[in-house]
Amino acid sequence: MRNKSKFIFVTGGVCSSLGKGITAGAVGLLFERQGLKAALLKLDPYLNVDPGTMSPYQHGEVYVTDDGAETDLDLGHYYRFTHSPLSKVSSTSSGQVYDAVLRRERRGDYLGKTVQVIPHITDEIKRRIYACGNQEEDIDVVVVEVGGTVGDIESQPILEAIRQFKNDNLGHCLNIHLTYLPYLGAAKEMKTKPTQHSVMLLRETGIDPNMIVCRSEYEIPTELRDKISLFCNVDKDCVIEELDVKTSVYEVPLQLKSQRVDEILCKKLGLPFKPASLKDWEDVVLLKGQPKDSLEIAIVGKYVEHGDAYKSLYEALDHAATAQGLRLKLRLLESDKIVSKGKLIDEVYGADGYLIPGGFGERGWGGKIMTAKMAREMQVPYFGICLGMQVMCVEFAQNVLHLENANSYEIDPDCQNPIIAFMENQKEITNMGGTMRLGAFECEIKKGSKAHQAYGKLNISERHRHRLEFNSVYREAIEESGLQVTGTLKGGDLCEITELKDHPWMIGVQFHPEFKSRPTEPHPLFSAFIEAALKQKRSPLVKA
C-alpha cells in the first residue's frame, strides 16, 4: 500500500534511445533540489531476471548497487543525477516478476486457481512499485521509468499494472510520456504525427499522459506545441521541449527547469513547490563548454565500439576532466586489434593516460598485457579497473618477477603461477546469474599511498562485480619487487588496490569506482588519474 509517496511514471514512445533514463533522473533531481526525497525505479519488460548474464553488446553496462543487484544502466543515470536510494528494489524485470509468481505457484500459494497475467503478474508489478516507495519512510516521490517503447508486446503487462495502480491511487500519480519530433528536411518541417500515434497507443492501455516531453533537434514552434497539446489532450505548458544537448546530458535538468517542469509537477501532485537552485549543475555545463585544455585518455577494452558498454566509466572520466577544466578526448582501442606481429600497433602510443576497464574472458587479453607493460615502462599513467587490475598484476609477474607461465586462471586454467585465481567459494559455482562477488565491500587503505592521497581517508567502500581475485600467495614477491598492495578488504586479506612504486601513477583496483561518480562530485580516483595524466601531458617522463 502507498504511504505518503506520489508516483510519476515515465513512458516512451515513437522509438527507443530517446533518453528516458536521463529524463527520469533529471526529474528526480528537480524534486531533490526542492528538499523533497525522490526514489527511482526502472521496470524492464525483458524476461531475463537481470542484465547480469547479458552481453554488453546487447544491453550495455551492468550497473551494480551497494546491495549487489546487477541492474540496468539507467540506474547509473539515477545515481549521477540524484541521491536516490538505489538497491535491489530500484530495478525490476518481467523476468523477476514471472519468477516470483511461478515460485509461488510451485509452492502452492495459488492452489485451485488459474495463474494469469491479470491479476497475478500485474499484482506483483504493483507490489514492486509500492515497495520502492516504502523502502524508506520519507520518500515523497517515486519516479518509475518503463523500459521499451509503448506498443511493444512485452510491455503490455507493465502498462496494465500502471493503469490499475493509477486507479488505485487517484490524484497521486502522473504520467510523463517522452516522444520524438522528427524534422523532415525536404518539407522543412517538424512532424508531430508519430507523437500523436504513440499517445494513442498509450491511451489504448488506459493511461493518459499528463506531460509530453518532446525530444527534438530544433526548437519547437509555438503552433506545434499548441497542436500537440490539442491532439494529445495535455495542458499547453505541459508540452515540454527537450533539445539535443550542446555539451552534455547534464543540460537536461536545466532545460526542464527553464520550462517550469518542477513547478508544474509539484502543483499537479499537490506537493509544496520551492524554487530550487541548480547553480552547481549550471557550473558543470559552463565548465564543460569552455575547457582550458584537453587531455587524451586511451581506453583499451573489448567493448569499446558499443557506446553504452562502459557508460559509467566514460561519465566518471568526464566528470573528473570537466571539474579540472579539461576537454576529454577518448582514444578507444579494441583490445584484440592492437597487436600486430607481436607488437603494439602505433595507434596505441602517445595518449596521456591509459585505462583498462573491467571485462570477462580471454579475447584481447594479450593486447591488454602489452598496454600495461608499455605504461609501466614508459612511466605513463595507468588506471586498471577490475580486470584492469588483474592485467597489471599478471604483467608484473610475467615481466618483472619473470615467473614462469604466470597468468590469470580465467585465461589459462593450467598456468603454473595463477596470479589471479578463484576464491574458494567461487570454485564450486555452476549457476552464472548473480553469483559473483557483488556489491559494496569496505576496504582499508595503506597510509601514505597514492590511493590514500586520492581519497584523503583510510576507509572506503566500493562496489565489486567479479569472480577472481589476486592470489595472496604472490603478495610478498610482488611487494618486494615494487608492486604494492595498498588496499585490502576490511577484516580480510583480499587485495583491493595495487599500485606501482617508482611510477607517476599506476593503480589497479579490484572494484568499480566508476559507479560512484557524479558530475558535481567526481570520484577521487578518477580525479587523481586525470591530474596525473595532465602532468604527463605537460611534462612527459619518457618521450614516445
Ligand code: GLN
Ligand atoms: N573477469 C574478471 C573476474 O571475474 C574481472 C571481472 C571484471 O572486470 N568485472 O574476476
